[in-house]
Amino acid sequence: MYSRPFHYHRAKSLAEASALLAQLGEGARVLAGGQSLIPLMKLRLASPAHLVDLNFIPKLSYVEKDSKTIRLGAMTRHTDIESSAVAQEIPILKDCAAGIADVQVRNRGTLGGSLAEADPSGDWGPVLLTLSTQVRAVGPQGERTIQLSDFFVDAYTTSLGPGELVREVVVEIPPKNSGGAYLAFKRCAPVYATASVAVQLTLGDKDICREARVALGCVGLTAIRPGEAERALQGQTINRTSIEAAAEAARAAADPQPDMRGSAELKRELVGVLVRRAIVIAVRRARGERVEGGHIYA
Amino acid sequence: MPETIPRVPIRVKVNGKDYSLDVEPRLLLVDLLREELDLTGTHVGCDTTYCGACTVLLNGASIKSCTVFAVQADQGEVLTVEGLAENDKLHPIQQAFADHHGLQCGFCTPGLLLSTLQLLAKNPHPSEQEIRKGLAGNTCRCTGYQNILKSVQAAAQGGRT
Numbered sequence: 006m007y008s009r010p011f012h013y014h015r016a017k018s019l020a021e022a023s024a025l026l027a028q029l030g031e032g033a034r035v036l037a038g039g040q041s042l043i044p045l046m047k048l049r050l051a052s053p054a055h056l057v058d059l060n061f062i063p064k065l066s067y068v069e070k071d072s073k074t075i076r077l078g079a080m081t082r083h084t085d086i087e088s089s090a091v092a093q094e095i096p097i098l099k100d101c102a103a104g105i106a107d108v109q110v111r112n113r114g115t116l117g118g119s120l121a122e123a124d125p126s127g128d129w130g131p132v133l134l135t136l137s138t139q140v141r142a143v144g145p146q147g148e149r150t151i152q153l154s155d156f157f158v159d160a161y162t163t164s165l166g167p168g169e170l171v172r173e174v175v176v177e178i179p180p181k182n183s184g185g186a187y188l189a190f191k192r193c194a195p196v197y198a199t200a201s202v203a204v205q206l207t208l209g210d211k212d213i214c215r216e217a218r219v220a221l222g223c224v225g226l227t228a229i230r231p232g233e234a235e236r237a238l239q240g241q242t243i244n245r246t247s248i249e250a251a252a253e254a255a256r257a258a259a260d261p262q263p264d265m266r267g268s269a270e271l272k273r274e275l276v277g278v279l280v281r282r283a284i285v286i287a288v289r290r291a292r293g294e295r296v297e298g299g300h301i302y303a
Numbered sequence: 304m305p306e307t308i309p310r311v312p313i314r315v316k317v318n319g320k321d322y323s324l325d326v327e328p329r330l331l332l333v334d335l336l337r338e339e340l341d342l343t344g345t346h347v348g349c350d351t352t353y354c355g356a357c358t359v360l361l362n363g364a365s366i367k368s369c370t371v372f373a374v375q376a377d378q379g380e381v382l383t384v385e386g387l388a389e390n391d392k393l394h395p396i397q398q399a400f401a402d403h404h405g406l407q408c409g410f411c412t413p414g415l416l417l418s419t420l421q422l423l424a425k426n427p428h429p430s431e432q433e434i435r436k437g438l439a440g441n442t443c444r445c446t447g448y449q450n451i452l453k454s455v456q457a458a459a460q461g462g463r464t
Contacts, residue, residue, distance in 0.1 A: 006350050010308045013328035013374050036375075043370045044352050046329075056328070060375055084364070107440025108421065109355060112364040113371065194439030195353045 008046035012055045019065070019143050019170055022057050027145045027168035029055045035170065036060065037080060037118030040110045065117075065172075068092075073178060079117025079171040084108075086116065095178070096290055096298060097185035097203065101132040104300030107194040117171035120153075123227065125160045126197035130228040131220035132187045135205035137177035144169030160226040183207040184291030186283040186298040189222070190275050192266065193302060198223050199266040202255070202279035206238065206287045214238045219251065219280065224259040224272055231258030234280065248284050252277040313377040317342065318386030326373045332366075333357045335373035336383060344384040344413050348442070355441035358414035359383045365421035367440070384413035387420070396420060396458045405454030407445035415441045419455050428459055 014029075016022035026033050032054035036042060045051040059065065065080035068089040075091050086092055087102035105111055105119075105128050119129045120140065130153075138153040145168045156163050165171070179185065189201035201222035209215035217238035221229040233254035241247040261272035289296045310325040317340060324339060336342045336359070348356030350369050357368045360382040387394035393401065396419050406412040415438065422429060422437035429437060434455050435448075443451060 007331075008329045010327070010329055012308060013311055013372075015374075036372075039372070039375070040352065040370060043372070047350065047369075058375065107355070108418065108437060109358055109365050109367045109440045110352065110370075113366055194436075195355075 006047040008043075009049060009052040011046075011053055014055060014057045015061050016057055016059060018062055019059075019172055022059055022062070023144055023168045023170055025055075025057050026170075029057070030167075033057055035118075035121070037121070038082065038114035039118075040106070040114040041118070041122050041124065059170075066115075070178070075176045075178060077116055077174045077176070079173060080115050081117075083111035083114050083116070083119075087111065095136075095176075095185070096296075097132055097135070097187050097205065098176075100187035100298040100300075101128050101203075104128070104189060106196075110195065116174055120156065120174065121163060121165065121171050123157055123159075123161050123163050124197070125226055125228075126201075126223040127228075128187070128189060128198070128201065128222065130157060131201055131203040131222040133174070133176065134220040134228050134230060135185060135203045135218040136179060139175045140171055141173040141175060142169050143172045148172070150175075154230075157227040179205060180207055182209070182291055183216075184287045184289065186286035186290065186296075188279045188283045188286075188298060189300045190279060191300055191302060197266070198300070200224055200259075200261070200272045200275035200279060202276060202283045204280065204283040204287045206243070206284070206291055208243075208288070208291045212242060212288075214241055214243055214247075217251075219255060221255060221259055221276055221280075223266075224261040224276055226260075229258055229260070231255045233258065238284070243284065243288050248281055251284060252280040255280040311374045311377075313374055315373075315376045315378070316380045318381070318383060328372065328374055330373040331369055332359070332361070332371045332373050332376050332381070333368035335376070336368065336381070342383050342385050346410055346413055348410065348414075353442065354411070355414045355418065356411050358417045358441065360417055360421065363424075365418055365440075382417070382420075384416055387416060394420075395461045396423070396454075399458035399461060400451075400454040403454040403457055404450045405446065406443075406451075411441060411443045411445075415443065415451060419458060422455070423459055429455075431456075 034053035036056045036058045065078045067078040092099040140151045185205035187203045189198035191198040203220045205218045207216040217235045219234045234251040237250035256277045259276045261269045346356040348354035352370045
């Protein structure tokens with residue numbers, strides 16, 4: 006299948022890409038990994054008149070760590086995150102990077118592209134919302150930093166302005182007694198998840214939960230942070246009662262739509278199951294255990 | 304009169320051979336291979352980034368060539384199924400698929416061979432679970448995957464990738 010014809014522009018720098026986008030206007034789209042955009046173009050659900058290719062810009066793919074933060078370049082492929090030393094240290098990043106679609110898609114798809122597309126079923130949104138994450142963007146007005154919670158505005162809509170591009174994603178390293186897990190339920194490898202849950206817990210004295218962050222994917226127009234579920238865990242011992250309260254609150258906060266992946270009831274039920282399982286894995290990881298997480302196939 | 308879209312000059316190495324040509328921006332890599340270079344071993348299955356029949360290696364990474372534009376392969380190296388055998392000697396992965404009946408109709412096989420090559424390059428001795436996960440982007444409608452699994456295990460035991 007062929008997309009509609011388009012003009013191809015190969016940017017040599019982000020500044021050039023940004024200037025091109027500003028100049029070409031509404032008809033121009035950015036080509037990062039292309040694993041969502043190219044299928045959309047082939048189905049003619051998207052028909053940009055111009056594509057600005059970021060793949061030939063040097064030095065946009067990296068995973069770097071200092072004492073407090075991890076910095077990931079916008080064009081870092083999921084595969085490169087999966088195999089990075091940082092993903093070994095912060096297992097929730099590995100859960101996500103190692104399970105997005107399949108090997109071939111992970112070899113092309115990029116972190117910056119995934120965030121900027123803001124697909125309601127995207128994997129990185131819920132994961133990075135449970136960590137303290139900032140997006141560094143460059144645009145015609147220069148560079149700015151956006152909190153990830155302010156970045157997602159609506160389905161397929163971010164707070165990036167015209168001509169503005171993700172340059173880098175900055176993630177705060179969670180404290181030592183913190184653990185996280187990402188679980189996504191999908192029907193088979195290449196498809197989007199039916200429902201997904203990210204949990205990050207920080208334990209204090211006597212294993213009381215000092216801080217809890219929960220995010221739900223695929224069950225709303227953007228990833229959802231269920232505040233009630235987080236409050237059900239914060240300041241509590243993590244046991245059957247608090248886990249069940251969090252799962253119930255998460256089920257209530259989910260706003261699933263029925264589609265080919267499943268009914269609204271199925272998705273809501275999945276949210277509860279995944280929250281329960283993710284909490285258990287997160288607690289064990291916070292205690293230093295090595296436990297498997299990630300994508301679960303039907 | 305529709306506006307004219309300029310073609311883009313690209314240089315690409317496919318199976319060790321250099322090519323220079325001008326391509327329409329919307330030309331997909333798989334169509335470059337099949338239609339322009341006559342390398343029809345790479346198949347178009349679903350054409351929607353699902354089935355993996357069009358899998359090739361681009362700069363050493365397995366990709367679905369129906370989901371990459373040919374212009375993106377500029378200055379790159381592509382390996383297709385035609386580049387696996389040396390003269391008349393099958394690649395060890397091809398031989399393992401032949402020996403263990405890892406194919407029936409053969410439509411998905413070129414993609415599976417390249418995905419196996421990618422898997423074994425990164426993980427020469429994968430577990431059964433790692434093989435299943437490594438090949439999860441390739442769909443086969445005939446075999447039920449059991450003999451594909453056996454073929455990959457045999458190729459891994461052969462010690463050559």
